[in-house]
Amino acid sequence: MKIIKPTLLVDKDKCMRNILRMAEKAKTSNAFLRPHFKTHHSAEIGDWFRQYGVSKCTASSVDMAKYFADAGWNDITIAFPYNPLESDEISEIAASASLNILIESEESLRQANSLIKNPVGYFIKIDLGTHRTGVDPSNTQLIETLVSASTDLVSFKGFIGHAGHTYYSPDIEKVFQDSLEILKPLKEKYGGIISYGDSPSCSMMDDLSGVDEIRAGNYVFYDWMQIGIGSCQIEDIGVCLASPVVAIHKDRGEVVVFGGAVHLSKESVDEGGAKSFGKAVRLNENGWDHEVIGNVKKISQEHGIVSMDEKEISNLKIGDLIGILPTHSCLAADLQGHYLTTKGEKIQKIIKV
Amino acid sequence: MKIIKPTLLVDKDKCMRNILRMAEKAKTSNAFLRPHFKTHHSAEIGDWFRQYGVSKCTASSVDMAKYFADAGWNDITIAFPYNPLESDEISEIAASASLNILIESEESLRQANSLIKNPVGYFIKIDLGTHRTGVDPSNTQLIETLVSASTDLVSFKGFIGHAGHTYYSPDIEKVFQDSLEILKPLKEKYGGIISYGDSPSCSMMDDLSGVDEIRAGNYVFYDWMQIGIGSCQIEDIGVCLASPVVAIHKDRGEVVVFGGAVHLSKESVDEGGAKSFGKAVRLNENGWDHEVIGNVKKISQEHGIVSMDEKEISNLKIGDLIGILPTHSCLAADLQGHYLTTKGEKIQKIIKV
Numbered sequence: 001m002k003i004i005k006p007t008l009l010v011d012k013d014k015c016m017r018n019i020l021r022m023a024e025k026a027k028t029s030n031a032f033l034r035p036h037f038k039t040h041h042s043a044e045i046g047d048w049f050r051q052y053g054v055s056k057c058t059a060s061s062v063d064m065a066k067y068f069a070d071a072g073w074n075d076i077t078i079a080f081p082y083n084p085l086e087s088d089e090i091s092e093i094a095a096s097a098s099l100n101i102l103i104e105s106e107e108s109l110r111q112a113n114s115l116i117k118n119p120v121g122y123f124i125k126i127d128l129g130t131h132r133t134g135v136d137p138s139n140t141q142l143i144e145t146l147v148s149a150s151t152d153l154v155s156f157k158g159f160i161g162h163a164g165h166t167y168y169s170p171d172i173e174k175v176f177q178d179s180l181e182i183l184k185p186l187k188e189k190y191g192g193i194i195s196y197g198d199s200p201s202c203s204m205m206d207d208l209s210g211v212d213e214i215r216a217g218n219y220v221f222y223d224w225m226q227i228g229i230g231s232c233q234i235e236d237i238g239v240c241l242a243s244p245v246v247a248i249h250k251d252r253g254e255v256v257v258f259g260g261a262v263h264l265s266k267e268s269v270d271e272g273g274a275k276s277f278g279k280a281v282r283l284n285e286n287g288w289d290h291e292v293i294g295n296v297k298k299i300s301q302e303h304g305i306v307s308m309d310e311k312e313i314s315n316l317k318i319g320d321l322i323g324i325l326p327t328h329s330c331l332a333a334d335l336q337g338h339y340l341t342t343k344g345e346k347i348q349k350i351i352k353v
Numbered sequence: 354m355k356i357i358k359p360t361l362l363v364d365k366d367k368c369m370r371n372i373l374r375m376a377e378k379a380k381t382s383n384a385f386l387r388p389h390f391k392t393h394h395s396a397e398i399g400d401w402f403r404q405y406g407v408s409k410c411t412a413s414s415v416d417m418a419k420y421f422a423d424a425g426w427n428d429i430t431i432a433f434p435y436n437p438l439e440s441d442e443i444s445e446i447a448a449s450a451s452l453n454i455l456i457e458s459e460e461s462l463r464q465a466n467s468l469i470k471n472p473v474g475y476f477i478k479i480d481l482g483t484h485r486t487g488v489d490p491s492n493t494q495l496i497e498t499l500v501s502a503s504t505d506l507v508s509f510k511g512f513i514g515h516a517g518h519t520y521y522s523p524d525i526e527k528v529f530q531d532s533l534e535i536l537k538p539l540k541e542k543y544g545g546i547i548s549y550g551d552s553p554s555c556s557m558m559d560d561l562s563g564v565d566e567i568r569a570g571n572y573v574f575y576d577w578m579q580i581g582i583g584s585c586q587i588e589d590i591g592v593c594l595a596s597p598v599v600a601i602h603k604d605r606g607e608v609v610v611f612g613g614a615v616h617l618s619k620e621s622v623d624e625g626g627a628k629s630f631g632k633a634v635r636l637n638e639n640g641w642d643h644e645v646i647g648n649v650k651k652i653s654q655e656h657g658i659v660s661m662d663e664k665e666i667s668n669l670k671i672g673d674l675i676g677i678l679p680t681h682s683c684l685a686a687d688l689q690g691h692y693l694t695t696k697g698e699k700i701q702k703i704i705k706v
Contacts, residue, residue: 003438004436004438004439004442005414005415005416005436005438005439038654038655060654060655061358061611061655062358063358080599080611080655080656081599081600081609081611082599083357083358083597083599083611083672084597084671084672085356085357085358085597085672085674086357086358086597089357104600105600105601105671107601107670107671108599108600108671111671111672131605132609132651132653132656132658133599133600133602133609133656164653244436244437244438246433246434246435246436246461246486247434247457247458247461247486248458248460249486252484256434256485256486258414258433258434258436261618261620261684262684262687265614265618265619266618266619266620266684267614267619298485300485300517301391301413301683301684301687302391302413302414302433303433303485303486305485317460318437318458318460318461318464319436319437319438319464321438330654331614331615331619331654334615334654334688335687335688335705336705337704337705337706338706351690351704351705351706352688352689352690352704352705353690353691353704
């Protein structure tokens with residue numbers, strides 16, 4: 001297939017290696033996988049996980065849960081605080097699939113019990129220190145109230161945590177151990193399972209013993225942000241935006257590509273004061289090289305401005321394609337209409353209508 | 354229509370006022386409008402401009418030009434550097450519509466002449482000081498070469514500039530006057546028209562005399578970034594993301610909404626060291642209030658974290674809807690499957706497949 005515009009390439013072999021690595025770690029750790037499918041948004045890529053025995057998944061919205069339920073997934077957790085306004089849609093999915101929701105307040109649980117019509121499980125969302133949402137683990141009174149409000153319709157399943165502060169922490173092992181110290185006593189006291197996820201700690205810890213369920217998702221693709229954290233090597237990144245070169249400004253060491261915020265998102269990482277919205281690599285006949293040849297320093301709606309040294313620029317002409325490794329693969333994937341594998345096959349994903 | 358999940362509301366009355374204001378300014382300035390449709394991505398919203406005599410539009414990609422050509426627009430400029438890889442698609446649009454492309458190098462123009470099969474116009478993209486792309490205006494040799502290479506197939510139409518540095522400049526009038534000082538002598542010497550666009554200067558200047566064509570587009574919706582620049586008042590913002598409240602953390606003055614980076618984008622503005630990914634407002638029966646009641650201080654894939662004072666939080670419960678004025682409406686619009694007007698009508702837009 002001839003590529004003529006920004007196209008997110010996916011290297012299935014790399015993704016399969018990434019999935020296998022996490023599946024083996026789950027086995028060693030005596031845990032099971034419930035990968036977060038918010039990274040790839042694709043039924044076909046979801047199927048890749050089945051090869052390694054994965055039968056449960058995580059979604060970040062009710063719409064996404066519906067999409068994967070329609071694709072045959074029958075054990076799904078919506079890892080986002082329960083939205084009472086979507087209770088009818090939740091009930092519909094729960095009519096044919098085992099579905100879990102997230103609860104973090106009495107008010108949410110009261111509304112779930114009043115509005116949901118088919119049995120669902122609920123996890124109590126615990127704030128492991130990220131302070132995005134969740135119950136403060138020291139609030140034992142609230143935790144007790146939430147556990148004891150379990151009914152046949154909306155039944156308690158365990159505790160769920162997302163240590164999102166691993167994205168900023170210099171000591172990821174400590175974040176993981178601190179998380180276990182919060183979650184294990186809750187499980188011992190109240191029962192249920194421990195569901196744990198975040199790609200940095202799930203990638204960087206060799207052993208995740210102590211958690212029952214591994215919910216991370218980004219590892220299927222990884223991205224430049226995960227490189228910065230140390231979760232993966234450049235060889236592990238599974239997606240790359242093929243981007244046409246449309247202008248060359250050798251005098252200021254810049255190449256302009258067709259590949260902007262509507263393809264990569266505006267996610268950036270700070271690298272010593274300079275921003276990176278992605279890293280340029282050369283494309284090759286099997287996919288892309290593993291050597292960074294430029295930095296996406298600025299981005300607007302359709303333009304990516306790539307800084308590059310003179311020698312590298314000399315090899316390029318207008319109409320060439322270069323690859324951009326995304327800073328955040330989940331957001332880049334959300335922005336696509338489809339993927340193209342490095343073998344030339346089109347892969348469908350969720351379409352927003 | 355009952356809103357149950359993040360939904361981009363559009364207030365048609367406000368948008369029509371914004372369009373009218375720019376149409377009147379164009380008349381005063383003896384210029385015509387070629388609004389940039391990359392803001393709204395919608396044939397139906399494009400039609401709103403026709404009411405004020407607009408018959409030409411601007412697109413940011415070949416796909417977008419194709420979409421608007423299919424919707425009946427027959428005079429379109431693709432305001433993005435010519436991508437030779439899409440020459441067949443450009444030729445196809447040019448078979449039935451008057452189409453202009455952007456050129457900023459000899460190599461681009463050479464490829465256009467060799468690859469495009471139906472007549473198109475070209476504008477020479479001039480770098481007005483933003484340094485994103487375009488020809489340095491002091492490079493008269495290149496400009497002369499580009500003008501003189503005009504053919505019947507690919508014919509010279511004029512000079513195009515986007516003063517994107519108005520987004521950071523303390524003196525927008527100066528940027529506009531400096532831009533005219535660059536563009537007017539080029540027109541006098543080489544002919545063609547002056548096409549000028551960027552919402553800050555087109556909004557803030559009372560008179561745009563000197564330019565022939567006004568290409569700005571954001572003004573149909575405006576957004577919080579334009580408020581910060583001074584391009585509009587809060588009453589002018591035409592879109593607002595209705596967002597369900599899913600968690601309330603009164604102790605830290607935060608409300609969590611279902612409304613994240615996949616709905617608003619990761620665009621932020623810096624407000625004295627604090628980031629803003631959007632501003633919270635109350636929804637009302639006619640749309641939304643014009644008083645800011647909270648700041649979207651953090652955003653992840655589906656979550657928006659809104660800081661809000663205690664009194665305001667006390668009025669909210671889980672399952673309520675609040676509005677978020679986007680920081681960048683063009684990117685928020687790109688992320689939607691459709692719009693909903695404040696009168697409850699669904700509006701279709703471009704869908705990525």
